[in-house]
Amino acid sequence: MRRRYLALKIDSNETFTSREFVSAIWDAVLKLYGEYGASQTYLALINYDIEKNHAILRTAHTTVDMIRAALASIIEIRNKPAAVHVLKVSGTIKALHEKKKL
Amino acid sequence: MKRTYADLHLCPDLRNDEQVESVIKSASQLGYSLIGIPLPQNFPEEKIQQLKNLCRGNKMDFASRVDLNPKTSKELIRSLRRLRRQFEIIAVTCKSKQVARQAAKDRRVDLLNFPFHDPRKRFFDKAEAELASNALASMEIDMESLLTLAGRSRIRFLSSLRREVTIAENFHIPVIISSGASNELLMRKPRGMAALASLFDLSKLLSIDAISKNPRAIVERNREKLNPKFVAPGIRLIRRGEDCQKR
Numbered sequence: 429m430r431r432r433y434l435a436l437k438i439d440s441n442e443t444f445t446s447r448e449f450v451s452a453i454w455d456a457v458l459k460l461y462g463e464y465g466a467s468q469t470y471l472a473l474i475n476y477d478i479e480k481n482h483a484i485l486r487t488a489h490t491t492v493d494m495i496r497a498a499l500a501s502i503i504e505i506r507n508k509p510a511a512v513h514v515l516k517v518s519g520t521i522k523a524l525h526e527k528k529k530l
Numbered sequence: 531m532k533r534t535y536a537d538l539h540l541c542p543d544l545r546n547d548e549q550v551e552s553v554i555k556s557a558s559q560l561g562y563s564l565i566g567i568p569l570p571q572n573f574p575e576e577k578i579q580q581l582k583n584l585c586r587g588n589k590m591d592f593a594s595r596v597d598l599n600p601k602t603s604k605e606l607i608r609s610l611r612r613l614r615r616q617f618e619i620i621a622v623t624c625k626s627k628q629v630a631r632q633a634a635k636d637r638r639v640d641l642l643n644f645p646f647h648d649p650r651k652r653f654f655d656k657a658e659a660e661l662a663s664n665a666l667a668s669m670e671i672d673m674e675s676l677l678t679l680a681g682r683s684r685i686r687f688l689s690s691l692r693r694e695v696t697i698a699e700n701f702h703i704p705v706i707i708s709s710g711a712s713n714e715l716l717m718r719k720p721r722g723m724a725a726l727a728s729l730f731d732l733s734k735l736l737s738i739d740a741i742s743k744n745p746r747a748i749v750e751r752n753r754e755k756l757n758p759k760f761v762a763p764g765i766r767l768i769r770r771g772e773d774c775q776k777r
Contacts, residue, residue: 496725511715
């Protein structure tokens with residue numbers, strides 16, 4: 429299975445734990461695509477920087493657009509207004525860091 | 531050529547300068563190069579200039595827009611006659627079938643907006659599309675509704691959008707995707723907006739066009755028409771002869 433890594437930025441006045449963040453993503457994916465769709469994403473949180481509000485998410489390359497839509501549909505995390513933006517997408521974590529530096 | 535993205539419907543509270551500034555700044559950071567903000571009909575020219583300068587400071591272009599909410603088609607015609615030459619974009623919120631039909635066939639209307647989520651109150655059907663295809667109006671979809679709705683109402687809304695987008699495609703009506711965001715947390719990156727459009731089966735290419743090529747085409751077409759040198763589509767005044775100057 430080919431994978432894609434997504435660099436994310438969480439935009440909010442609040443800070444969230446990684447558990448709360450992942451839970452918000454899963455909720456969004458489940459709401460939009462159901463359990464069958466969610467099972468195809470192979471979603472995993474690779475890194476979460478609570479200070480910078482940045483995160484790295486891994487998914488299957490076939491479901492990048494699904495995850496983009498699910499992330500864009502998030503308007504709150506733990507009932508607090510929030511938005512999640514995809515900064516970069518890459519096939520390896522190393523390339524993702526290089527792209528982020530550019 | 532690199533695509534440039536546009537969001538023609540940002541709705542900050544214009545009385546709150548701080549909010550206006552933060553929304554414009556966010557739009558620039560998210561990667562938009564052209565934005566439109568609906569203005570009141572009697573909005574002073576110097577304030578429009580201030581908004582343009584603010585956008586220029588954030589390396590963006592600003593298009594003035596007015597949203598019309600007429601109750602009857604006569605009211606719509608009156609408003610169009612009065613406002614067409616004052617604003618770069620005219621959007622009509624179609625709250626009745628009569629208004630929707632008049633807006634679709636009037637060449638002075640740029641955007642058709644359908645505010646209701648109830649499928650029975652959405653008037654974009656084949657007859658509407660037929661009229662719009664002979665005029666210049668595009669169909670605008672605000673993503674704010676999609677983001678804020680939940681459960682069954684979102685399901686119904688997505689079904690309506692899917693049907694309407696298919697009709698628009700069949701009749702070659704351009705679709706415009708806007709955020710309709712009143713604050714920066716409801717704004718999304720252009721690619722995020724395109725991904726959301728996949729929820730109502732708008733293809734990737736068409737959804738990217740809906741946030742780049744289509745909105746820009748409307749603004750460019752209207753700017754050309756509002757230019758004093760414009761005579762008719764394809765005809766521009768290049769230079770005045772001496773005879774003309776004497777008169």
